[in-house]
Amino acid sequence: MKIKADLHTHTVFSHGKNTIEEMVERARQLGLEAIVISDHGRSHPLYGVKPENFKVMREEIDRLNRKYDDIQVYLSVESNITGDDGTIDIGGEERRYCDWIYAGYHWVYIPHRPGDFFTLKLRNYAAKVLPFLKTVTRRFNTKTYLKMMDRYDLKMITHPGDKCPIDVEAVAKKAAEKDIILEINPRHHHLNVEELKRIAKYGGRFAINSDAHTVDRVADVDSGIAWAEAAGIPKARIVNIV
Ligand SMILES: [Zn+2]
Numbered sequence: 426m427k428i429k430a431d432l433h434t435h436t437v438f439s440h441g442k443n444t445i446e447e448m449v450e451r452a453r454q455l456g457l458e459a460i461v462i463s464d465h466g467r468s469h470p471l472y473g474v475k476p477e478n479f480k481v482m483r484e485e486i487d488r489l490n491r492k493y494d495d496i497q498v499y500l501s502v503e504s505n506i507t508g509d510d511g512t513i514d515i516g517g518e519e520r521r522y523c524d525w526i527y528a529g530y531h532w533v534y535i536p537h538r539p540g541d542f543f544t545l546k547l548r549n550y551a552a553k554v555l556p557f558l559k560t561v562t563r564r565f566n567t568k569t570y571l572k573m574m575d576r577y578d579l580k581m582i583t584h585p586g587d588k589c590p591i592d593v594e595a596v597a598k599k600a601a602e603k604d605i606i607l608e609i610n611p612r613h614h615h616l617n618v619e620e621l622k623r624i625a626k627y628g629g630r631f632a633i634n635s636d637a638h639t640v641d642r643v644a645d646v647d648s649g650i651a652w653a654e655a656a657g658i659p660k661a662r663i664v665n666i667v
């Protein structure tokens with residue numbers, strides 16, 4: 426297996442170290458067919474893309490698509506799950522300027538409603554240090570993920586199971602029904618081999634992405650490819666692999 430498109434990368438518009446053009450140049454050097462710029466959702470107080478920057482990013486990506494005919498560049502956003510009712514942090518700008526939307530759980534975000542601070546954020550922090558809370562937290566998080574998948578037209582869930590325990594089988598079943606891609610993310614160690622083996626039977630699609638925050642990590646997915654192979658996931662079900 427070999428990567429042909431990196432669907433999850435970050436730039437200086439969140440906390441990546443390189444510009445969009447530098448990331449695209451690196452992807453071209455590596456012979457990729459496509460790269461997706463997917464900086465962090467707006468509710469991260471430090472790293473989130475400022476709403477007014479989605480237009481700027483769109484214009485830059487359109488310019489690069491005109492400039493190069495050997496690669497396709499797409500704009501997405503790695504939105505944050507900010508509410509226990511499945512809310513993610515997208516507004517009009519994301520809907521207008523992004524080619525599609527991703528969602529993932531992160532530690533740092535401004536909760537959607539004050540109550541979400543306790544039900545979602547604090548609960549997941551507590552479950553990290555108090556293992557007896559993990560089962561109930563997993564059940565709660567899973568409900569949030571299922572609601573999110575019903576509410577939004579998502580292209581992909583990034584690093585499912587990282588930072589936020591979920592019932593990966595329930596999420597995979599729903600993702601297959603909704604044709605939402607689940608990510609194999611070597612940087613965050615999820616989905617891992619054991620999870621992939623458990624959910625392979627649900628028939629959904631996967632992507633193996635670098636989540637690069639610097640040019641030198643673009644397409645750096647060898648361990649993710651090894652996990653997919655070890656779990657017996659057929660190449661035809663991984664959207665960005667040849
Ligand atoms: Zn992430």
Ligand SMILES: [Zn+2]
Nearest residue numbers: 433435503636
């Ligand atoms: Zn990311």
